[in-house]
Amino acid sequence: MGHILSRREDAVLVLELSNPGKANALDFAMLAALDEQIAQINRDDGIRAVVLRGTPGGVFSSGADIREWSALSPETFATQWVGEGNAVFRRFERLRCPTVAVIEGLCFGGGLELALCCDLRLAGTGARLRFPEVSIGAIPGWEGGDRLQRIAGRGRALEAVLLSQEIDASTALQWGIVNAFCAPQEVEAQLQEWTARLCRVSPRAAALAKALIVDDHDDPHAAYTSAALAVRSSPDAELGIRAFFAKTAAVF
Template identity: 75%
Template sequence: MGQLIARRDGAVLTLELSNPRKANALDFAILAALDEQIAHIEEDERIRAVVLRGTEGGAFSSGADIREWSALEPEVFARKWVGEGNETFRRFERLRCPSVALIEGLCFGGGLELALCCDLRLATDAARLRFPEVAIGAIPGWEGGDRLQRIAGRARALEAVLLSREIDAPTALHWGVVNAVCAPQDAGARLADWTARLCEVSPRAAASAKALILDDTKDARIAYPRAALDVRNSADAQRGIDAFFAKTTAVF
């Protein structure tokens, strides 16, 4: 049974996928723990950034635990594994605070689908990304193909899914699937730099900007003025404006 190990360092919450015997495969226990952490993050506004990672220096996740989902009746598999799993993934994607996936090794199937729910992705040059599902008579059921299409385009998403192509770190960077690639020994420092910067920005503005980017159904003529007004009326906005004119750095 897998675990989701939570560690708090100031305003940064790190969630580590842990299922050592299965290269951090995702199972019901991990999905349930992720759902609990999402609720905790939404309640605790002191959390300003979330890091999702696998084993330090090793696998992010080998994907969904095949032994677990293959034992389910098809209807149960569709409803609980795919349907409820997608609800959890969507909630994670829409967290009010920014999220970063650190990918240091293999990131396959459902693991890649989960990484694509993060706002930013940092990879080491040992990262390997792949959707292997069609090769075993399955599909990326946690909306990974759709998310990859929005990031990299339809042709590349179809190439990744239909050919089960393994994507190395340089290719992932070229496609825009990851935001940066670094050497393994530099991952900790680069991640710390990113999370420090995320914790310095206005949490109110960051949450609003993120929500606007993720909402594909919005009427931009209404949504942007409404969101801008909401942020402008906040204490964060006044703090930022005051700091700008005082030629200092705003502290949120």
């Protein structure tokens, strides 16, 4: 049974996938643990950014635990494994605060689908990304193909899914799947730079700006009008405007 280890670093919550005997494969216990972390984050406004990573310096996740899901009936697999798993992933994707995935090694299948739920992705040069599902008679059921399509385009998503093609860090950057990649010894410094910057911005503005990008809107005009009213009415707006005219950095 896997776990999600958590630790707080000031305003940053670090979540570490941990299923050592199975290369951090995702199982029911880890999905439940992730959902618990989502609830905690939503209760704690002091969390300004979330980092999701696998074993530091090693594997992110080998994907969904095939031994767990292969034992399920087709109906249970569809409704619980895929359906409920997707509900957890969507809640994680729509967290109010920014999220960063750190991918340093193997990141396959469901692990890649989870990483694609994050707002930013930082890769080490040893990162290996792949959707192997169709090669074993399965599909990327946690909406990974659709998320990849929105990031990299339909052609790239179909190439990755249908050919089960492994993608290295350089190609992932070219496709837009990761925002940056760096040498293993530079990952922690780059991560700290990103999280420091994320923790300096207005949390209210960041949450609203993220929602406008991530959420589906039946009426975009209404969504932007509502968000504009909310952010302009917030104390963060007044603080930011005063700092701008005083030529100082706003401290939110």
